[in-house]
Amino acid sequence: MEVIKRTAEMQEISLRLKREGRIIGLVPTMGYLHDGHLSLIKKARRENDIVIMSNFVNPLQFGPKEDFATYPRDLDRDNKSAESVGVDYVFAPANEEMYPQGYDTYVEVKGPITEKMCGKSRPGHFKGVTTVVLKLFLITQPDRAYFGQKDAQQAIVIRKMVTDLNVPVKIITCPIVREEDGLALSSRNTYLSSEERLQALALPRALSAGRDMIMKGETDPQKVRLHIKQMLESSPGIRVDYVVVVDGDNLSDLSAIKGKVLLAAAVYVGKTRLIDNIDLEV
Numbered sequence: 001m002e003v004i005k006r007t008a009e010m011q012e013i014s015l016r017l018k019r020e021g022r023i024i025g026l027v028p029t030m031g032y033l034h035d036g037h038l039s040l041i042k043k044a045r046r047e048n049d050i051v052i053m054s055n056f057v058n059p060l061q062f063g064p065k066e067d068f069a070t071y072p073r074d075l076d077r078d079n080k081s082a083e084s085v086g087v088d089y090v091f092a093p094a095n096e097e098m099y100p101q102g103y104d105t106y107v108e109v110k111g112p113i114t115e116k117m118c119g120k121s122r123p124g125h126f127k128g129v130t131t132v133v134l135k136l137f138l139i140t141q142p143d144r145a146y147f148g149q150k151d152a153q154q155a156i157v158i159r160k161m162v163t164d165l166n167v168p169v170k171i172i173t174c175p176i177v178r179e180e181d182g183l184a185l186s187s188r189n190t191y192l193s194s195e196e197r198l199q200a201l202a203l204p205r206a207l208s209a210g211r212d213m214i215m216k217g218e219t220d221p222q223k224v225r226l227h228i229k230q231m232l233e234s235s236p237g238i239r240v241d242y243v244v245v246v247d248g249d250n251l252s253d254l255s256a257i258k259g260k261v262l263l264a265a266a267v268y269v270g271k272t273r274l275i276d277n278i279d280l281e282v
């Protein structure tokens, strides 16, 4: 496995691999790898000749009061994990490589899908995500790129960017990997104290309760949303950011529960903001 820090070098390698006819899979990450990331890499490994994993904590997608500075980082450990699951190239640029002095270009998906949920709570977040992801695509020339369903809105926004800009990359969304007790794996789980770690279980439990209501025949999205919200609000240590029950393809509001449905929520557990969701076909 090679670790590449320069954008020009990574792009040169990727263009050469493409000329040689190799199929490239890209797994974009912000590092501090866990089994969720590894599941994306393993799928990319099975489906492509070459696997590139990017490891870059993108300052552009963090708000001024968010956790860019404290976001967990451990490049050495990440490189060992990446190598153990067959990554060929780790692309780990410094900020100045991605955004040199005078950098001025941004990519933004405008409209309803970036205005709600995490887009509403984190203004500018998705503009930062789409900008870095398009840059990563141009630097690494992937045929396929792998994203986790845990960041469901992110995957939908990236699909929209790729469609609207005719980007020749196939977007593959992979299922959420969870701890045995149901908590979705997330680098930010490391912020939780042992008490908060227990309190955080309210999030997957409330979403599962919403799913159970639907399985038992509930068709009113507002009733399901309220039930999830009330469960969260009555859970110790939890502050609700948002709860939605929306169309799983485009995040639009539903008049009735039918087809692809996404139950998604973001909560604060102490100072830590966690997101989770369940998608189902009704």
Ligand SMILES: Nc1ncnc2c1ncn2[C@@H]1O[C@H](COP(=O)(O)OP(=O)(O)OP(=O)(O)O)[C@@H](O)[C@H]1O
Binding pocket: 028, 029, 030, 031, 035, 036, 037, 039, 040, 146, 147, 148, 149, 150, 151, 174, 175, 176, 177, 178, 184, 185, 186, 187, 188, 189
């Ligand atoms: N539990 C998970 N299961 C599947 N994919 C995941 C999981 N957690 C993260 N991913 C995916 O891994 C990719 C990189 O995510 P990222 O590095 O931000 O990790 P993270 O754990 O989501 O961190 P955080 O949520 O704390 O920012 C994203 O596509 C994300 O959706």
Ligand SMILES: CC(C)(CO)[C@@H](O)C(=O)[O-]
Binding pocket: 028, 029, 030, 056, 058, 061, 129, 132, 133, 151, 154
């Ligand atoms: C896609 C991504 C790597 C862009 O910085 C990030 O948003 C993430 O880790 O999900």
Ligand code: BAL
Binding pocket: 030, 061, 062, 151, 154
């Ligand atoms: N996993 C999404 C990256 C972020 O929260 O900024």
